Amino acid sequence: MNIRRSKGFTLIEIAIVLLIGTLILVAVLKGQSVVNSAKTNALIAQIKDLTDAVHGFRNTTGYLPGDMPNAGGTFSSVNATCNYALGAGGAGPGDTRIDTVLKSACVTEQLFAAGLIKAKVDPQTSLHFQTHPFFQGLDYTVAPFQEPIRIIDTPRAVAQLPTLVSNRNIPHYIQIDNLPCNIALEIDTKFDDGDMGNGRVMSNPPPPAPPLPACQDPPQLITLFVPFN
Numbered sequence: 001m002n003i004r005r006s007k008g009f010t011l012i013e014i015a016i017v018l019l020i021g022t023l024i025l026v027a028v029l030k031g032q033s034v035v036n037s038a039k040t041n042a043l044i045a046q047i048k049d050l051t052d053a054v055h056g057f058r059n060t061t062g063y064l065p066g067d068m069p070n071a072g073g074t075f076s077s078v079n080a081t082c083n084y085a086l087g088a089g090g091a092g093p094g095d096t097r098i099d100t101v102l103k104s105a106c107v108t109e110q111l112f113a114a115g116l117i118k119a120k121v122d123p124q125t126s127l128h129f130q131t132h133p134f135f136q137g138l139d140y141t142v143a144p145f146q147e148p149i150r151i152i153d154t155p156r157a158v159a160q161l162p163t164l165v166s167n168r169n170i171p172h173y174i175q176i177d178n179l180p181c182n183i184a185l186e187i188d189t190k191f192d193d194g195d196m197g198n199g200r201v202m203s204n205p206p207p208p209a210p211p212l213p214a215c216q217d218p219p220q221l222i223t224l225f226v227p228f229n
Contacts, residue, residue, distance in 0.1 A: 039133035040186050046132060046149070047174060047187075047226060053116035054107070054151070054228070060114070066107035066151070069093040075113035079127050082106035098172055099153040105129070105145040135178055136221075148177045157225050161204040163197070170200065170227040177223050181207075181215035184224040191226055200227045 057065045061074065068074075072083035081102070086094045098104055105127055112119045112128040119128035125145065135148040157173040158164050179187075181203070188194050188201040196203035196214060204223040207214040 036183065040183055042133045043176075043183070044187065044190055046130075047176075047191075049117065050130075050149070050151075050174065051228060053111050056116055057111055057114055063094065064096060064098060064107075065110040065114070066098050066103040066105070067093055067096060068110055071106075071110050071113065075110065078113040079109050081125065081127060082109040097153050098151050099156065101145045104150045104152050105147065107151050108147060132176060132179070134180055134183055146177075150175055151228060160223070161202060161206070161225065163206060164202050164225060170229065172228045174226040174228050175223060176226065178221045179224050181219040181222050183219070184222055185214055187224060187226065196222075196224070201225065 054065055057063070057068075061068055063069075066082070069084060069086035071078045072080070082105075084093050093103075098107060105125070108117065108119050108129050109127045111117045117130070119130050121127070122129045127145075129147045130149055131147070132149045151172050152175050153172050154164075154170055157175065176184075176187075184196060184203055185194065188196050188199070188203075192201035193199040195207075197206045197209075202225050204225070
């Protein structure tokens, strides 16, 4: 009777398998790093483009986008929701503040109508909106009039993050929702001091106190406030 012995893996074969697995893991991690780097650069460019578009709109019309009354008279494609009349007594549209949820939503609508930015259409409101490269949703499904990246006035930012001291030199912030903490830290480093608990750029929730790391692993999703003048 012939008895066949089952042969196990040799040390060399095991080493080769481990090496191949390690190389695959390194390639995946490197690829993810490259993707995140590209997305971060795209978000930085988006913040700068949004800032430039707002300044361009204001220089052309004399109003902040979202705060322009009777915008339909200048830009015929503006959705009727954002074609509101001048506020009475200096309040409402035309008061130089993006101080309501509707105004924040109409920033993108009026900028798009002016041909200054690209945007998608929200099926819930029929308004134009923008997302950002790290937004997890397939569409604008956070809530009506709540874009993942939007401009708000400082009092509304302070209401969400009390440690963000109201500063008259910073009338508005760009609010970026659902942003991975490690990416938010890179954005803070680019525009401020790399400390999301202090300075001009801050996060909600704030980072834990040292010596704990600013971001967990895996990074949690947070909201970042970038000052806008």
